[in-house]
Amino acid sequence: MDTGELVSLVGPNGAGKSTTLRAISGLVAWEKEIKRRSTSGDIFLEGTVTFNGERIDQIPAHEIVRRGLVLCPERRRPFREMSVMENLLAGAYLQKDRIKSRETLDKVYEL
């Protein structure tokens, strides 16, 4: 996939679209690490993922997102184990400018 290119991944329900995106984002590797069992059993990882010329399949999800590869989950699902405030702050995870963060929060409260 090149800069400025838009790619669609199309397939029937259960084909593995979300899982493919979760694998690229490092979330499947994380699930494997915390030994969360998928419905079908153990998790096996094969192959490589390259982003901007760098291999990213060996680095954790929070490092991948820092490089600009962002997964936006479907159906606006919040993190259930976190408060509403913590969920809002999670959206500002990469924003280090606290004033900008505060301004965005104000905008969200207004909405």
Ligand SMILES: Nc1ncnc2c1ncn2[C@@H]1O[C@H](COP(=O)(O)OP(=O)(O)OP(=O)(O)O)[C@@H](O)[C@H]1O
């Ligand atoms: N490569 C794979 N090998 C084994 N199981 C897989 C693989 N990819 C996905 N699965 C399993 O298949 C099921 C469906 O996958 P997934 O949710 O990614 O599909 P989907 O295409 O996003 O479906 P939907 O269109 O319903 O959102 C999940 O239980 C997932 O763990």
Ligand SMILES: [Mg+2]
């Ligand atoms: Mg899906």
